[in-house]
Amino acid sequence: MGDYIVIIMGSIFINNIILAQYLGACPFVGTSKKMETATGMAGAVVFVLTLAGVITWVINTYFLVQLNIEFLRTIAFIMVIASLVQFVEMFLKKSIPALYAGLGIFLPLITTNCAVMGVTLLNVQDELSFVAAVITSIAYALGFGLALILFAGLRERIDLGRVPGPLKETSIGLVTAGMLAMAFMGFRGMV
């Protein structure tokens, strides 16, 4: 049990997927212009990452390893994730429109989100057990959401300020992300 708490805290704060692992930087910059978009994206990532964590673990353990074709991992994972996202999107649209309105529109964005692909690859690399893999996936996703929402809040405030011309938009955004990353470095001593 204690191990899992360490995994959770470590994945959310210390090894934060964006701010320490550099994964998912494109959507991090892209969808953080507005708080509303950021929260939707965060929710969608949690949702997909959990599912992807489960399904890629199964594929890896029962197919790739068994058949001794681990080198196909990249292509297998991307196909599975892309199809999964697409399927979930269609399913939500029809069956749970309320949830779709909140999260669904962010789903396609996740297909090419390196956070999802990256976490599933990390899980395999670290040879985690099924439960640990799922918990790690969720924790990473929560960390992504946390960083994204914090960052969106910062950017909304920056928008009101007078930013020197060349630094505008993405440039100042990245510098701000750097500050945020520095703040997260403070968690290092925690575990």
Place this chain on the structure above:
Amino acid sequence: MAKTISQEFKKGLWEEIPPFRLVLGLCPVLAVTTTLENGVGMGLATTFVLVCANLLVSILRNVIPPKIRVPCFIIIIATFVILVELLMQAFAYGLFLNLGIFIPLIVVNCVVLGRAEAFASKNKIVPSLADGLGIGIGFTLSLGVLGALRESLGSGTILGNPVFGPNFQPFEFMVQAPGAFVALGLLLCIMNILGKK
């Protein structure tokens, strides 16, 4: 739109140089640019995938059904990524270890997919090649510059050779995550100043 081949090539070096002009493919840019060597290595791997994917997509552009074109592109790219992965494992094992999971992640690099979709799927083979090569070299250059900057400031070396003399205190911030964001942000700012006419 009648650009010459050399124009198609050159635009990737300045006009549309990723990740500055097109703010895309940030993850590898941030992650692997701790040293010049890593940056250039990653850039070259990406260039290889870009050129090959552009070539194949351009050849197959009239065969691929438009509705499922994106999945098709992804599979084409994934194939070349696996190829790169295997090649690096065989011939540049050190670099392969350094870059880690960012090699398979080339598959989700928006720059690659973006070029396949926006350019190669609509243009003939030679311009597509030029486009892929140009954008790839531009990407490599960017990674190289960022890698050189971070390596020199963060560890005081370039390609492992000390540059600032023995008394230099390495500015470790630069090789860590926050430094990656700040350095990229400031480079982007410089590009904005230079780009202004």
Place this chain on the structure above:
Amino acid sequence: MLATIMFTLGLGGTCGIVLSAASKIFYVYEDPRIAQVEGFLAGANCGGCGFPGCSGAAEAVVSGKASPSVCMLVGPDNVAAIAAITGGEAGTAEALKSYNECIGGNRASDRYTYFGVNRCSAVASMYGGRRDCTIGCLGYGDCVRACKFDAIEMGPEGYPVINFEKCVGCGACQTVCPKTIIEVTPMSIRLTHLNTESDPLAPCRQTCPAEIDIPRYIDHIRKGEYEAAVNTIRERNPLLLTCGRVCPHPCEEMCRRAIEDDPVSINQLKRFVADIEMNSGKRYPIPCNPDTGKRIAVVGGGPAGLTVAYFLRRLGHHPTIYESMPKLGGMLRYGIPEYRLPKKVLDWEIDGILNLGIDHHVNAEMGFDFDLASLVGAGYDAVFFGVGAWNDYNLNIPGEELDGCLTGINFLAKMGKGEKVDIGKRAAVVGGGNTAIDCARTLVRMGLEKVYLVYRRTRKEMPANEVEIVAADHEGIEFVFLAAPSKVIGDENGRVKGLEYLKMELGEPDASGRRRPVPVEGSETVLEIDTIISAIGQNPDLSFKKEGTRLDDLEITRWNTFEVNPETCQTNVPYIFAAGDSQTGPATVVEAIGGARRSARAMDQFLRGKPVVGVPGALLASKKIKESIFERVKGIKQSERTQMPELPVKERIKTFEEVDLVISEKDAEKESNRCLNCCRLCYDPDITFDDKKKSAA
């Protein structure tokens, strides 16, 4: 080797099969344009645009939230292709363009200077703007920065100027504007927008029951852009030829120009542009949205019915009009005499509306030729009632059944149909409203020796339009004020011979604030006449609402009008809507148009399966935005209101020729320049215009 191939094929196949099955099972309808636009986006789902994925971006582009150039990966060709999909609404040539509500000009003075964040968004949220004028443009140029196409720049007057050549209608400027100054809105939103307290509305615009953007069309006229002026009016009012002639123009009463000299002749200008279109021989194109396949039965082809059909058609629905009379037009045709609204003009106007693709059936009477059950059976998705108020009140005096006693609307309708009416040589019209005056002026033109107008109060209390009363006076109608008819006197053949009335005097004010007329004992007087027309008011004829039919549940007010929610014009039966005289009681054409547009907006919501709701803060023509009704306008150079040309009295009483004539182009330009551009122009009531011009120069 074999395992590799088998695995890849298996995985690909499984994914393909699952997804194609899912796409069939979980199919949900969405705007086809979204898919079209998505086809032109990169499909990389990179999130660089700030939207959740390419389909999210496509949706945003289609709904106008993002510009066609939102994707940084696609080239100019695709941007143009996307703009072509979204820019012109399908089937129309109308491209979205940014429109600036505020035209700056003489700027209001600054209240204070602030050295903090000088952005419109920041200023608006922090302290409401530095200028005295809190309605208009803030002038910090957020829109200029937001425009990706360099189409907006700060003009010399301190407000943004749009370059229409470059504008692609992306809406970025509108998104950043903290006020509703700069607008890029799709047609459906413009057609259904209801004026609200937060809009920069000039006083005239707040007063107009049809909510026409008056300062804007006057501005177009000033610049000679007549087609744009007509299109601006048509966004709110499809009956501009008619309203330009018969509207009592309540807007002019609120005109701020009147504080210094005379109000701008707003209605004359409307008539001027409307006539320009008609006389040009070609119709300006009216764009309509893509078909929705929804069908609506519009019962009644009068102003309300025509308006609701017009708006529903432009919103993409399919209305069918049912009219009981032989021709469309309702009160416009059968209640307003030829000399005020020539039938030729009305026909041209109605044809223009029907040309949009509206079906109609005439000589089809509700409750007789068809009823609600048959409409429901015919598969209509909603029903609109605009049946008007055609039931004249009776005088309730003895002798009213005699030969020669007519009622107002009945008489006018017969005239409108061209039937012959036997009226003798002398006639009296009872009543003081517009119908009474219309009857009297019609009688004059029929060559009668003497026409009396009998009203029980004084001229001051007459509800008819002032211009109408004046015209009637000029045409020789004799007013008999303070007279209450008490008996109709007949001859031995049962024909009217005279009208006996009691003289009245004004007593204490009654509930309506008007002094109540009290009869004077023993003051009976007799007018020698052959015809009496009573025009003392009407109410709707809802006799089709019989017991035991589908209309049983429909609620009717005690004034025999439809009971509706005033914001949506929806009755208690959700698919039935009503507006016009049959909902408000007898009122003006422009009120019927306003109600019908509100109704069309609500019906559009209903037909699209959205909740039918009003707009919070909507101004229903009676409320006013306080700070916009300023009371001092100094420094205006006095200039005379353009007088309306009219036929000389001698000529006009002989024929039914149109009395009021149209003003000349020169006069129209002059008159449009008299408009103060309230709420489009920042100015300071305390400083004179001349001073401002000098200091600016």
